Amino acid sequence: MTSTVFGDWTLRCQAANGTQPRLCEVSQVIEEKEHSQPIAKISVGRPSGKEMHVAVILPNNVSFPSSVHIRTSDKDKWGFELAWQRCIPGACFADAVLPDATVTLWHGLDTTGTIVFQDAGGDQVSLPMTFHGFGQALDALNKS
Numbered sequence: 376m377t378s379t380v381f382g383d384w385t386l387r388c389q390a391a392n393g394t395q396p397r398l399c400e401v402s403q404v405i406e407e408k409e410h411s412q413p414i415a416k417i418s419v420g421r422p423s424g425k426e427m428h429v430a431v432i433l434p435n436n437v438s439f440p441s442s443v444h445i446r447t448s449d450k451d452k453w454g455f456e457l458a459w460q461r462c463i464p465g466a467c468f469a470d471a472v473l474p475d476a477t478v479t480l481w482h483g484l485d486t487t488g489t490i491v492f493q494d495a496g497g498d499q500v501s502l503p504m505t506f507h508g509f510g511q512a513l514d515a516l517n518k519s
Contacts, residue, residue, distance in 0.1 A: 379515060382508015386515045396424065399519045401512040405490070405502050415490060415502050417445070419473065419509075420516065427473040431457055431490055433502075435467045438493035443469040447481070447488045447506065454491065482510040 378387045381401075388399040400420030404413045416432045431443050439459065446454035455477055457469035469492075484506035491501050 379512075380508075381512035381515065383505045384508045384512035386512050386519070388519055397519070398422070399516055401509070401516050403504055405504055415504075417490065417504060419513065427475075427478055428470060429455070429457065429473045430468060430470045432466050432468055433490070433492060435462050435465060436495045437462070437467050438495050438497050441493040444491045445488060445504075446491060447484055448486045451488070454488075478513070481506060482513055484509065 376387060376389050378385050380386075384401050384403050386399060386401050388397060391397040398420070400418045402416055402418040405415040405417070406412060407414050414434060418430045418432075419427065421427055429445070431445070433443065437459070442459065443457040444454035445457070446452075455471070455473075457471040460468045460470050462468070487503060487505050489501040490504055491499060494500050
């Protein structure tokens with residue numbers, strides 16, 4: 376496993392292993408400031424080798440039916456929507472294909488965004504994330 380940091384994003388690659396191809400992703404871990412513990416993770420990559428996907432891992436205290444939204448700034452009212460895929464003890468996963476237009480938009484950003492979802496009580500939760508370094512990390516991902 377190798378990793379390289381670009382701003383607030385990390386490129387991680389797992390070496391090819393026999394029949395398994397090399398797998399890479401760019402990701403950002405969101406931590407609780409008071410405890411320095413990870414509470415969420417956002418990852419972008421090509422798990423099938425073709426389409427770009429974005430995945431978010433969040434605490435399992437979520438509300439159904441609902442979805443996850445990645446907003447690029449305070450002015451981005453709706454953001455990019457991800458559908459819940461599954462929950463396991465300790466985490467829930469949301470995923471979506473990332474269209475080329477969204478990849479291009481995010482590539483050029485250096486803003487603070489948010490990951491927005493509903494908790495089990497129906498309250499909206501916003502977790503801060505940043506696009507600082509995302510473009511550079513994505514360029515490195517595309518070369519790997």
